[in-house]
Amino acid sequence: MDESSAFSRPDSQLRRAVENKRVLDYLELAESLAARFAGRARERDDLTQVAYLGLVKAARAFDESRGVSFPGYAAPTITGELKRYLRDRCWVVRPPRRVQDLRGELVREGPALAQALGRNPTPAELARRLGVPVQEVGEASAAASSMRPDSLDAAGPHSDGPAAAELLAVQDPDFERLDELICLTQAVSELSAEDRTLLYRRYFCEESQTDLGRRFGVSQMQISRRLSRVLVHLQERLSERQIQSRPSSRTASRTS
Incomplete structure (x- = not known):
């Protein structure tokens, strides 16, 4: 069997030996091309392995009879493998192809x-x-x-401050008061119509206790006592609802 027939067989040991030698001779070329694509969001070792794969493909497909040097043929093949890897594997949020x-x-x-x-x-x-x-x-x-x-759980690289998630999760005072307002509305709805009118006139219309006494036909002292009684009742109802709304209280009520 002559040399040309040995090279014509894909499974020939001679062809594989030549391919392996080309790969070993140009490992630095693959590493150099991988380094060009390395960056903050890319693992250098992974890129080098992809470049090696491209080098192996180039060695297997190279045809010396076309008059192109092996490095000139291998470089575009390796670069293409690296580009495909970066395009398909390295984007957590993939932008448009362009x-x-x-x-x-x-x-x-x-x-x-x-x-x-x-x-x-x-x-x-x-x-x-x-x-x-x-x-x-x-x-x-x-x-x-x-x-x-960047992870929301990570602090800034030049700061000892809290993580980004903690800065984003800012407590809104108005939101914290929402539950209290809901409880207060429910408690007020349980009052009699006359007591609700009394509260409205005193705290929204800002009428004095003397004016309220004349409106309801009672003394100013009676208005004061009645307001105190209503406010104490509302406070008690709010306290009861807050206790009931606590997770530990709800859990205890379910397990008891």
């Missing part, structure tokens, strides 16, 4: 432009470099947070 692609271009072109300028490029400079509107550059830059959003 935003994903532009984000990849920013990752590649941003460092090169920064090196040429000697400083970090502005969004307008990046937009001119890539030939896209400035608004799209801003959208693609912001998309980085969609890969691995």
